[in-house]
Amino acid sequence: MNLEFKKSIAWMRENLFSSIPSSILTVATSFFVLGFFRGLFGFAMASDKDWLSVLNNMQLYMVQAYPEEDFIRVWISVGLALVFAGMSIGLWKSTEESSLSEVFSKFLRVSLAFLFFTVVAPTFSSVTDNDGIIQTEESFPMETRLQLLIPSAILVVVFFVLKNLKLNYKFNKSDLLCFYLAIPIVLMWIIKLPTIQLDSSNQRIFPDPLMPIADTTKTPWTIIFGLFLAFYFIGSRFKDSKNIKRTMSISWVLLPLFIFSWIFKKPEIDLPTILGQDIPIFIGIFLIGALTITFINNPVVEKYFSIYLGVLIAITGIALFISIPILLKSALLLLVLFTIVIPAVSSSTKGKRNLIIVWGVSLFTLSVLIRGGSSDTQIIVQQQSIFGGFSLTWLLAIFGTYVSFPLGVLLALGRNSKLPIVRLVCTGIIELTRSVPYITWLFFASVTMAVFLPEGVNFELVVRVLMVTAFFSGAYFAENIRGGLQSIPKGQYEAADAIGMSPFQKTSLIVMPQALRAIIPTLVSSAITAFKDSSLVTIIGLIDFLTIGKVIIGTQSIPVNFVGHDRENLLFIAFFYWIFTFTLSRRSMKVEKRLGLGER
Amino acid sequence: MSKKAIVSLLILSMIAVACATEEAVEEVAVEEEHDHSDESTLDEVIERGFLKCGISTGATGFSEQADDGSFGGFDVDFCYAVAAAVFGDYSKVEFKQLTSAERFTSLAAGEVDVLFRNTTWTQSRDTELGNDFGPTTYFDGQQLLGRKADGITESSTLADIDGLRVCTNAGTTTEKNITEGAGLAGATIELVTVEAFAEAVDKFIAGECDIITTDGSALVGRRAVNDALNDWVIFPTSPISKEPLGPTYRSNDSEWADVVNWTVYATIIADEYGVTSANVDSVDTDALPELGRLFGANDGELQTKMGLSADAFYNVIKQVGNYDQIYSRNLNPLGLFREGGANDRWTNGGLIYAPPAR
Numbered sequence: 001m002n003l004e005f006k007k008s009i010a011w012m013r014e015n016l017f018s019s020i021p022s023s024i025l026t027v028a029t030s031f032f033v034l035g036f037f038r039g040l041f042g043f044a045m046a047s048d049k050d051w052l053s054v055l056n057n058m059q060l061y062m063v064q065a066y067p068e069e070d071f072i073r074v075w076i077s078v079g080l081a082l083v084f085a086g087m088s089i090g091l092w093k094s095t096e097e098s099s100l101s102e103v104f105s106k107f108l109r110v111s112l113a114f115l116f117f118t119v120v121a122p123t124f125s126s127v128t129d130n131d132g133i134i135q136t137e138e139s140f141p142m143e144t145r146l147q148l149l150i151p152s153a154i155l156v157v158v159f160f161v162l163k164n165l166k167l168n169y170k171f172n173k174s175d176l177l178c179f180y181l182a183i184p185i186v187l188m189w190i191i192k193l194p195t196i197q198l199d200s201s202n203q204r205i206f207p208d209p210l211m212p213i214a215d216t217t218k219t220p221w222t223i224i225f226g227l228f229l230a231f232y233f234i235g236s237r238f239k240d241s242k243n244i245k246r247t248m249s250i251s252w253v254l255l256p257l258f259i260f261s262w263i264f265k266k267p268e269i270d271l272p273t274i275l276g277q278d279i280p281i282f283i284g285i286f287l288i289g290a291l292t293i294t295f296i297n298n299p300v301v302e303k304y305f306s307i308y309l310g311v312l313i314a315i316t317g318i319a320l321f322i323s324i325p326i327l328l329k330s331a332l333l334l335l336v337l338f339t340i341v342i343p344a345v346s347s348s349t350k351g352k353r354n355l356i357i358v359w360g361v362s363l364f365t366l367s368v369l370i371r372g373g374s375s376d377t378q379i380i381v382q383q384q385s386i387f388g389g390f391s392l393t394w395l396l397a398i399f400g401t402y403v404s405f406p407l408g409v410l411l412a413l414g415r416n417s418k419l420p421i422v423r424l425v426c427t428g429i430i431e432l433t434r435s436v437p438y439i440t441w442l443f444f445a446s447v448t449m450a451v452f453l454p455e456g457v458n459f460e461l462v463v464r465v466l467m468v469t470a471f472f473s474g475a476y477f478a479e480n481i482r483g484g485l486q487s488i489p490k491g492q493y494e495a496a497d498a499i500g501m502s503p504f505q506k507t508s509l510i511v512m513p514q515a516l517r518a519i520i521p522t523l524v525s526s527a528i529t530a531f532k533d534s535s536l537v538t539i540i541g542l543i544d545f546l547t548i549g550k551v552i553i554g555t556q557s558i559p560v561n562f563v564g565h566d567r568e569n570l571l572f573i574a575f576f577y578w579i580f581t582f583t584l585s586r587r588s589m590k591v592e593k594r595l596g597l598g599e600r
Numbered sequence: 601m602s603k604k605a606i607v608s609l610l611i612l613s614m615i616a617v618a619c620a621t622e623e624a625v626e627e628v629a630v631e632e633e634h635d636h637s638d639e640s641t642l643d644e645v646i647e648r649g650f651l652k653c654g655i656s657t658g659a660t661g662f663s664e665q666a667d668d669g670s671f672g673g674f675d676v677d678f679c680y681a682v683a684a685a686v687f688g689d690y691s692k693v694e695f696k697q698l699t700s701a702e703r704f705t706s707l708a709a710g711e712v713d714v715l716f717r718n719t720t721w722t723q724s725r726d727t728e729l730g731n732d733f734g735p736t737t738y739f740d741g742q743q744l745l746g747r748k749a750d751g752i753t754e755s756s757t758l759a760d761i762d763g764l765r766v767c768t769n770a771g772t773t774t775e776k777n778i779t780e781g782a783g784l785a786g787a788t789i790e791l792v793t794v795e796a797f798a799e800a801v802d803k804f805i806a807g808e809c810d811i812i813t814t815d816g817s818a819l820v821g822r823r824a825v826n827d828a829l830n831d832w833v834i835f836p837t838s839p840i841s842k843e844p845l846g847p848t849y850r851s852n853d854s855e856w857a858d859v860v861n862w863t864v865y866a867t868i869i870a871d872e873y874g875v876t877s878a879n880v881d882s883v884d885t886d887a888l889p890e891l892g893r894l895f896g897a898n899d900g901e902l903q904t905k906m907g908l909s910a911d912a913f914y915n916v917i918k919q920v921g922n923y924d925q926i927y928s929r930n931l932n933p934l935g936l937f938r939e940g941g942a943n944d945r946w947t948n949g950g951l952i953y954a955p956p957a958r
Contacts, residue, residue: 558934561825
């Protein structure tokens with residue numbers, strides 16, 4: 001008996017069977033957990049379940065009625081996100097390494113779990129027949145079990161031996177991640193799945209024939225994975241460059257905006273307007289902003305700065321009410337905002353250069369959004385909302401968090417402000433939004449908001465829902481962040497004042513970083529809540545991920561016949577939500593660890 | 601400039617930006633102002649370029665969404681028919697999947713032009729809610745479904761469900777009908793209400809209730825799918841309620857009402873003459889003057905006066921089909937047949953009847 005085995009016996013005695021009550025608890029809990037698993041397995045394996053109702057409807061689940069000829073846009077969005085992810089993993093490459101035996105021990109655990117479940121899985125499962133009588137049927141016969149048992153036992157042995165060889169090759173953890181991701185891609189080309197096939201009289205063939213995965217699925221994924229790898233290597237080459245890292249961070253912030261405005265709408269490329277109107281406006285405004293930033297500290301300029309600002313505000317004010325291109329209006333507004341902020345931020349040469357870059361990027365983003373967003377040629381969908389299924393859930397979750405987080409920061413800072421009017425307004429918004437249930441806000445968006453808006457103004461339902469979602473989760477974020485702000489000792493503020501920091505610097509360099517760091521767990525749980533709460537939109541007639549499985553798939557009759565197969569779909573939906581929330585919470589734990597949360 | 605001034609200016613400008621971005625979105629999202637009082641829905645629809653049709657989120661055989669996102673079903677086909685009549689292109693339609701709770705609000709708010717959503721024509725809905733109902737496309741009626749094992753036969757009546765557990769949708773006319781009917785028949789029932797019909801069937805299969813009740817079409821469809829023709833019984837033979845299902849549109853808009861009504865009538869007339877999408881091109885319009893008028897003879901005077909193109913109803917038959925085609929395509933696979941029922945031709949003793957095209 002080797003030492004490791006003795007160790008684990010000792011561990012079990014200490015932790016699971018230390019006293020009589022703890023032994024009873026251990027046995028009872030394992031009994032319940034096993035029973036639950038056996039029930040679940042029996043449910044999934046029963047012959048009256050049609051799991052193709054899930055597999056066959058993946059497209060419906062993901063994008064609902066999005067037109068097939070425009071799928072390239074969806075693939076580009078997914079690809080862009082994964083390329084960015086690859087680049088970031090490369091740039092922030094982990095310095096940790098795992099040895100080969102650690103990798104094998106991971107594989108060993110997976111195959112042990114597989115072996116364990118193969119052993120304990122029930123042979124019989126219960127099926128309710130049409131008379132409502134529960135019958136048992138053999139769903140997992142001995143031959144099948146043996147066919148699975150032997151290879152998994154072999155795998156366990158192989159990995160156990162490999163692990164104990166104590167091979168000392170070291171692999172970088174980020175490299176390993178790429179390797180793990182390659183496994184499903186390779187599997188996609190090998191495995192065959194049951195597919196719905198129709199015979200000549202348009203009837204479904206039973207049993208469903210095994211077919212390789214469709215090229216329209218595996219080719220894009222393979223290309224995307226290839227790009228992911230390529231950008232991972234590019235990223236790891238430049239992992240010491242601070243500038244690229246900064247650019248990457250900004251790009252992450254801009255990505256959802258680009259996807260939203262560019263990929264989900266067919267842009268109307270009107271070259272004469274772009275060349276004759278948009279580009280001159282962009283260059284003009286950009287130059288004015290850049291010049292302002294460059295000469296801000298010049299003593300002569302500073303003397304006339306307030307006059308310049310006044311004139312600028314006056315021009316912008318007038319511009320809002322006359323009919324000029326919308327791009328010019330919004331660019332002017334952005335310029336005013338920037339000109340006001342400039343004196344508050346650092347004015348060193350390097351700071352100025354960075355500021356000009358930030359200015360250019362913001363202006364460019366604004367231009368793209370305004371032009372891309374205002375194009376009339378939308379994607380034609382056969383239903384009212386272009387978003388449906390997971391794309392809607394994702395939109396609500398990402399965009400909700402994306403808009404509400406900055407809003408929350410502003411509201412929290414505003415609530416702590418010394419200016420009474422700001423404080424009052426922010427407190428009012430927070431308290432009003434939080435004191436009304438989310439469902440009520442959804443009904444407000446669906447039914448009442450149209451009455452509140454001025455004559456002739458009409459937003460799409462999705463936009464209205466996004467607006468209330470942003471405010472609702474914004475208010476919760478604000479309260480969380482306020483909690484973080486209160487956790488910062490007064491000495492920090494005083495120290496920042498003592499070294500002569502401006503209020504802007506104090507907030508952005510001293511207060512916010514510490515406040516946000518303290519509340520990462522709450523922020524993540526807020527984000528998870530927003531993700532899950534998005535399924536509530538079903539009550540106002542938006543078809544989200546859950547509704548597809550619960551309502552739509554259960555009515556598909558000819559020729560696939562999925563009527564009555566809603567329980568399989570509910571199980572799948574639960575599993576899908578769990579994957580996302582679990583990944584999110586695990587990632588946030590890693591971030592906490594890296595920031596050393598709870599160690600100080 | 602003092603710090604305070606900067607901060608207040610900053611906030612002011614933020615508000616301005618907020619207003620302006622809102623304005624930007626407004627200009628993007630702004631729709632043509634509609635004045636419902638003096639513009640017909642028909643003009644609105646033509647101007648918009650597509651029809652907005654309200655359908656059910658999911659009703660087997662009536663409105664289904666396939667795995668590629670496309671729509672199909674009995675109700676959906678009538679949406680296609682109206683689009684074919686107005687635009688000559690059946691695909692110019694945008695569907696809105698509505699729950700039963702929001703269908704009338706959606707219609708009243710102008711979010712849909714017409715409802716083809718299993719909506720029963722009742723007096724209160726017609727008179728109080730600002731709706732008008734078109735010709736009934738499907739004559740349905742509430743029935744019950746039970747098991748042979750419980751002693752239920754096709755000749756059973758409401759009196760025979762005494763002491764049984766009945767599952768039905770909460771807050772619908774279905775629920776009212778069964779409580780009323782059982783009370784009149786002197787049967788004491790235990791009512792189990794669920795949110796959706798699918799849930800009721802799940803409970804029935806699981807043995808949590810002995811009877812389920814809803815519209816007969818749904819029961820027949822579900823029985824066919826579950827392949828239990830020998831075990832499950834639908835009764836009584838004549839339904840316990842009348843559920844005429846048809847199109848619904850806003851009141852006081854007879855121009856639009858005519859378009860919807862005559863699209864339905866055109867499919868019925870074509871069925872009476874046996875004209876299908878396959879043989880519509882070879883119809884001898886001189887021998888059959890009514891069809892000639894319907895398909896655009898005399899420069900399609902009848903249609904152009906309605907504000908449609910002369911060949912509007914030809915397009916309906918050509919692209920979507922006649923009533924019988926729509927019916928058999930969607931409902932025959934579910935075990936719902938026209939023969940001998942209320943949805944048969946009037947010449948065969950059914951109720952499907954259209955006024956003459958003259």
